[in-house]
Amino acid sequence: MYTETTHDAAHGEHHDHGPAKGLMRWVTTTNHKDIGTLYLWLAFIMLLYGGSMAMIIRLELFQPGLQWVEPHFFNQMTTMHGLVMVFGAIMPAFVGLANWLVPIMIGAPDMALPRMNNWSFWILPFAFTMLASTTFMEGGAPAFGWTFYAPLSTTFAPDTTDFFIFAVHLMGISSVMGAINIIATILNMRAPGMTLMKMPLFVWTWLITAYLLIAVMPVLAGAVTMMLTDRHFGTSFFDAAGGGDPVMFQHVFWFFGHPEVYIMILPAFGVISAIIPTFARKPLFGYSSMVYATASIAILSFMVWAHHMFTVGMPVAGELYFMYATILISVPTGVKVFNWVTTMWKGSMTFETPMLWALGFIVMFTIGGFSGLMLGVAPVDTQYHDTYFVVAHFHYVLVTGALYSIIAAFYYWVPKWTGHMYDEKLGKIHFWWSTIAVNVLFFPQHFVGLAGMPRRIPDYSLQFAEFNAISSIGGFAFGLAQVFFLYIVIKTIRGGEKATAQVWEGATGLEFEQLPSPPPYHSFTEAPPVR
């Protein structure tokens, strides 16, 4: 017997060869960090694209009367704005964060199915290009609202709707593949010692989000396929003339659509649960109650869909059930808010940029939550339904909630990702500029909504003029703030003060304790120790 050892001890162990060079690196990559970066850039591009449509909407609504665009084009803008922001900006941004963070938070070398990860990303640019191209086709882009209710999306829709259907299928396939990958990674690839109840809350919230995606995506796929067969193959799923039921479309859509709201907010809870303890310099209060609250919210999200349909008409017993079930969601959500506040209680708090965005999230998401409670009360919803109050509500949830958490996540983890600290002064300017603007933009919409201004209209009565003008000014300022954010992002990537491995004094977790900033291209080729 003899032993043959031909390796050079100085070579190998900690040598990181890094990524391939050139454009093809990004096309063929299976590295979770590369794919996370691609997702985040796609989300940013979509944010600016969807935001530019919001600018057109606010420009038209700056004054009563028709000023800039035709009503049909206005409807295209509201529809595309909603679709692009939901499926193109918020969801891909969270998937990007999951790609970057889940493996390095659980001590895994990469995602469980790296090639599928590449496919799930690269489907998306094609889907969104196809969706965007409908704007330039005969008939124009979809104009039936992001909820694409039948028969507007079937009997009365333009031919371009088929491209929309195909694009939605592609987005769904991408989401499902992403969800499968995240589930397989979290279940199978945690480092030794990383039990489920030791996982960072961001990982927990993503595990539950992935489960929600798995549960509801077939419903969306079924809905758009039935739309397609109603349009072209003689079926009558949603056509009353053929024995179908257009109201069923709304049930199908909202069975998907309401959990979708939680798909867009649960990972935000995970982000905030990482940031608050770091800058309060205290462990998260009530970790296990946070996990159970997240699971409870996810379960309840399946049982409340018809609160979007109170005005459609349903038995009183149905209204009562959906009203109480909806209001019940405020209990686990309240647990979360109380836990964040309690984490900060008597903490040694500092207010760096990520903390400011996280605090902004807590305050303004709670405003969105309270207006949601108001909308959940069936008799009251009869007045609020389809008014600007609803627009104000879901923008407080999705902009000052989901988007704020994504921006907070960027400022919190970008020193880890790039090895460069962002410019603190610019970050704070970005926060205050955005926060003032977003409230000028959306808060007056509560008032015009309560006064009866309907949503999805390009013209309105004179009494709404002042609040709409104020809202538009806020909109332009908020849009400009995000262009400023683009400058901060590029500046941070290109250089800046060197970040330490821990980045923040109070930061904990494998990504801060076990990896340098930036982490090597292949991190955790060996399982890290888990405390």
Add this chain to the structure above:
Amino acid sequence: MVNISKVDSRGSYRIVLSPNCSISWRELVLFYLFTCLVAIAVGLFFTLQGMWMVLPFSGLEMLALGTGLYLTSRKVYRKEVITLDPDRTRIEKGVQRVAQSWEFKTPWVRIIDEPRDGRNSRRRLAIGVHGAAVEVGSFLANSEKDALAFQLKDCIIRV
């Protein structure tokens, strides 16, 4: 993960190698079945309302999830068993059953520890005789391979 046990009084050793896995097969199957139950229940609910086109997508998705979990578990549930006795060294590989096996004469066995080609920083550890060699512990980290190489040498000396 490397486990070593002494098999019998003659001084045979068995080394069992397996990748890190954070969930048992039973738990994974239970998770999958529960997910199928939820997805199929949703599909059936809409089928009963006449919206049967949800159900095929539920089925397809469960197929995709099952395939994804199966492929991942194939990677993490595999085992490599190296049995050393004074005469023979046996290497067996497989998932839940022996899929491949090799046998060498222990006195002639050598341990090969070499860098891989190209950009891969992970090393290759193999057991071989003359021109034939079988890679072992390809899923192990370099530090674990160091420990395994040391233990293999130690076992070979002892037997």
